[in-house]
Amino acid sequence: MTERSDADLVGAYRAGDESAATELVRRHANPLGRYLCGSGALAADLDDLVQEAFFRAFSKLETWRGEGSFRGWLYRIGGNLLKDQVRRRRGVVAVPFEDHDATDGSDPAGDVRANEMEERLVDALGRLPRLQREVFVMRVQLGLEYSEICDALGTTPGAARVHYHHAVKRLKESVQ
Amino acid sequence: MNECTALSDRMIEVAHGRSRWTAAESAHLERCADCGAEWQLVRATAALGGSIRLDERAIAESVVARLRAVPPVSLASRRRRRVAPAIGLAAAVLLAVAVWRVVPRSPAAESTNFATELDGLDADELAIVLEAYPEPLGAVMPDGVVGMSDLDPEELEAVLDSFEG
DSSP, rough: OOOOOHHHHHHHHHHHHHHHHHHHHHHHHHHHHHHHHHTTTTTTHHHHHHHHHHHHHHHHHHGGOOOOOOOOHHHHHHHHHHHHHHHHTTOOOOOOOOOOOOOOOOSHHOOOOOOOOHHHHHHHHHHHHHHHHHHHHHIISSSOHHHHHHHHTOOOOHHHHHHHHHHHHHHHHHOO | OOHEEEHHHHHHHHHTSOOOOOHHHHHHHHOOOHHHHHHHHHHHHHHTTTTOOOHHHHHHHHHHHHHHSSOOOOOHHHHHHHHHHHHHHHHHHHHHOOOOOOOHOOHHHHHGGGGGGGGGGOOHHHHHHHSOOOOTTSSSTTTOOOGGGGGGGHHHHHHHHHHHH
């Protein structure tokens, strides 16, 4: 059975099918969480942020005119929620360092190098200008195409490419 | 598109396991320091957050429960919510017209189209604004009353003389 598209699920929810909303959450909750995490959300806040993003998206479905993808629109809502939270916390962007699954103890020296690299990367991401960070995270961590990134961030494909390349340049300088 | 740009675009698919490097691409990554460094960065970033596992079912249940608790918005109240900004704009337009008539303006200002905000309104909202708009002078006159445009030059001259006393 082919999977229903996001647009079909949105239409089904609008017609009163709650299971369509559940399916959309199942599909996008973790990717949205990874995007918010990469954009500076603390792990402890992810559940609430993701839940609130979905609630707002479904509550205001009449404002989504179907331009661009539902996913891009959802990420825009999530990104705005995170921005508001950062503003309330006086602009402190904490990019969380995570223990990586790749360290299994079989190569302690390698694990140390991997952890140090990850730590430098996380620190460097946190210091990027917001738009560069968000474009980079969406492109690399979530694998979004530039057209979807535009929907989420309200920019153009050309500008998104420029932000991406500037982010790569800065990160290379910081991490090497 | 040069080789480095093409490779940069491909890095995402490869990092996410949707594709693999060709022999030529692998060779380029070996010899091009810039591309090699970017690939390391992309690979490391793609792996970040991989340990995040949100409970999708619990989130879905909470979201649906909250949505059920929101009272349904009636059609009438939806229309009021759509129309209220238009009524506000109509009031602002009336005020602007009243000020416009009192304050002398240069010809350039006269031609300013202050109604550009109306462009964003739909048909219902526009109808509300236009209903509030005063009729242009001379457009509709009470029965039996002659408008200025109906006067011939001599009659018009006489009327203007009477204004000037």
